[in-house]
Amino acid sequence: MTTFHDQVIAILPKLRVQALSLTRNRAMAEDLVQDAVCNALAAQNSFIPGTNFSAWMHRILRNRFISDLRKRRDTTDIDDVPASTFATNPAHEDTLALKDLSLALSRLPSEQREALVMVVIHGMSYETLAEATGCAVGTAKSRVFRARRQLEAWMMGELPANDKLSVKVAALRAALEQKQRVGARGTDLSHN
Incomplete structure (x- = not known):
């Protein structure tokens, strides 16, 4: 029979993945896992052996995350994000697709x-x-x-045509493509 501590150690990798998906920041995710484990250890007497330990731990981690969010209420306006965050080299379609997916996931x-x-x-x-x-x-x-x-x-x-984020991303992509076209023409002219 596994002990409570063995179960905690065994679930740590899954808690780290869940914490990273919630926080999207490795350091914050590690702190969240540590706090959740501390909460679980403090409440180990309330765990009923034979019930779903994984679900119990995931719920503790999720509740801790929500509690931390309520305390912090830290938000960022999309207009405050540097344009370079959205700009990528169009030659790297995979990178662009991953950034699009990451942006979509965050929304x-x-x-x-x-x-x-x-x-x-x-x-x-x-x-x-x-x-x-x-x-x-x-x-x-x-x-x-x-x-x-x-x-x-x-x-x-x-995306809806009036979606502010899609409009901003489209404008940034168009500006980047225009900059690259102008840069490419300037390079061609200098070689003649």
Whole structure:
């Protein structure tokens, strides 16, 4: 029979992945995992042996993340983000696709993003996801379904014309392409 501490150690890699998906910052993710483990150790007497330890730990981590968010209320306006964040070399289509995916993932509602990561990356069942997030199984399935559909729409370019972020990204891409065309013509002229 595994001890409580053995179970905590065994689940650490999955907690790190979940924390990274929530925080999108490696240092913050490590702090979140450490805080969640401390909370779990302090509350180990409340864990009922034979129940789903993984779901219990994921719920502690998620609740700690939400609690930290409420304390911090740290937000960034898209206009404050440097334009260089969105600019990439068009020759690197894979890099551009990954940045688009990362941007699309960050735009998903947190419940959908978390559900998608836990099912797709962790391989968690809908039942375990539902238990970990405190929702019904149907709600868990719905969150993953909606996240997948929304990502697909965004990745296929199906954004509303008045979407501020898509307008800004399109303008930045157009400016970058124009700059590269002007630079390429200037290079051609200098060789003649």
